[in-house]
Amino acid sequence: MRSKDYGKVELVYEAGLELISREGIAGLTMKGLAARSGVATGTLYIYFRSKEELFHRMYLYYRNRSLDRFMQGYDPVEPFRIGLKKVFVNYLTHRIEHHSESIFLEQYYRSPYITEEQNALAEAMKHPVYEVIKRGKREMLIKNDIDDEMLFLAMIGFVRELADEHVTKQYKMTPERIEKAFQLAWDMIKM
Amino acid sequence: MRSKDYGKVELVYEAGLELISREGIAGLTMKGLAARSGVATGTLYIYFRSKEELFHRMYLYYRNRSLDRFMQGYDPVEPFRIGLKKVFVNYLTHRIEHHSESIFLEQYYRSPYITEEQNALAEAMKHPVYEVIKRGKREMLIKNDIDDEMLFLAMIGFVRELADEHVTKQYKMTPERIEKAFQLAWDMIKM
DNA sequence: TTGTAAAATGAATTTATGTTCATTTATTTT
DNA sequence: AAAATAAATGAACATAAATTCATTTTACAA
Numbered sequence: 001m002r003s004k005d006y007g008k009v010e011l012v013y014e015a016g017l018e019l020i021s022r023e024g025i026a027g028l029t030m031k032g033l034a035a036r037s038g039v040a041t042g043t044l045y046i047y048f049r050s051k052e053e054l055f056h057r058m059y060l061y062y063r064n065r066s067l068d069r070f071m072q073g074y075d076p077v078e079p080f081r082i083g084l085k086k087v088f089v090n091y092l093t094h095r096i097e098h099h100s101e102s103i104f105l106e107q108y109y110r111s112p113y114i115t116e117e118q119n120a121l122a123e124a125m126k127h128p129v130y131e132v133i134k135r136g137k138r139e140m141l142i143k144n145d146i147d148d149e150m151l152f153l154a155m156i157g158f159v160r161e162l163a164d165e166h167v168t169k170q171y172k173m174t175p176e177r178i179e180k181a182f183q184l185a186w187d188m189i190k191m
Numbered sequence: 192m193r194s195k196d197y198g199k200v201e202l203v204y205e206a207g208l209e210l211i212s213r214e215g216i217a218g219l220t221m222k223g224l225a226a227r228s229g230v231a232t233g234t235l236y237i238y239f240r241s242k243e244e245l246f247h248r249m250y251l252y253y254r255n256r257s258l259d260r261f262m263q264g265y266d267p268v269e270p271f272r273i274g275l276k277k278v279f280v281n282y283l284t285h286r287i288e289h290h291s292e293s294i295f296l297e298q299y300y301r302s303p304y305i306t307e308e309q310n311a312l313a314e315a316m317k318h319p320v321y322e323v324i325k326r327g328k329r330e331m332l333i334k335n336d337i338d339d340e341m342l343f344l345a346m347i348g349f350v351r352e353l354a355d356e357h358v359t360k361q362y363k364m365t366p367e368r369i370e371k372a373f374q375l376a377w378d379m380i381k382m
Numbered sequence: 383t384t385g386t387a388a389a390a391t392g393a394a395t396t397t398a399t400g401t402t403c404a405t406t407t408a409t410t411t412t
Numbered sequence: 413a414a415a416a417t418a419a420a421t422g423a424a425c426a427t428a429a430a431t432t433c434a435t436t437t438t439a440c441a442a
Contacts, residue, residue: 001441002390002437002440030431040390046388110215146371146375150368154349160351180337184337184380188378193409194410196419221399230420232422233421234419236402237418241401
């Protein structure tokens, strides 16, 4: 007897990302997805109960992958500023190299498919970064009178815009610009 | 003979915003839109040639409204910092009070409906703010070695996150927080 | 090598959504 | 107040998308 080829699932996810980043979540059809990923429409229903389940599992898959990348290489032994910069650059790089992933996660977030619990799960993505901010305060390096959330939003919002501009416009993030961007962010939050 | 009731068009737009902010652009159907705005489906086709034209005109309508609000009350006679703060607060207030408008514009931007020229038009929204930034540089008040675009993205990204957090989460923008947020932004860009 | 069970297929079916149209209703003009 | 005209209606129709299923193909076990 023949066994399922679970590698197909990832092929489907990747095709989904491509289509969604081009046309938005509204533009994804099962037929289009099948064509793009090189399987028959019927095959999609062997691996996924429905379009809804497909989106649901795709969301979990990419959310976890994103999460893993943010803190990559962060080492609490290194000086705070070095560590913060690593997280800053990680997030920027992530959003540039996996832009369609970010687009999908954000579109899904405001789609008819999102559920309550997934909403809560998304919050978990922030925790590790919050820990870094708390450390900066403990070491008296960043502003103590501003709450963690606001510091977080200031950094994240900036990086988000930079990455989106890099991918969709002519504004490109060279190493020099990354350096300057982090310097700006640092000037903002430092004591 | 009976005349068209153009007030209906705005009712339809508003119903559209509501549905889109709840379910995303993917979730908007002509039937649902008709029900929500209190007209018959057929009536929609008296005012709009098609769903595509509806989205198209709705986009132009809200883009212009947004545009008008950003520079409201800005007076080049006042000191630079005062003017910048006004723009900062305008954008924050706009995104909070007209959140579903912002959601729509961003979702439309990445939907199958967007056209090339609309893409270009969206860029125009930035120009007045760029002028403010240039003025700050001329007056030697903000960093001269950072390009206008980066300064713009840093401010806009921050405000965007604050507003979204205010609307969708428990984090609320009180007057004190607005004050602190602008101080953060100012520390970032000042000479 | 061959039988078998499940995967894979894509045309057929069902379901949902966009659009049209014959009919009714409201407003204006004479 | 009656006629004329266009708006408004919503059921009917056309189209497109999701899902199913009879059939074929493939990988593994005997």
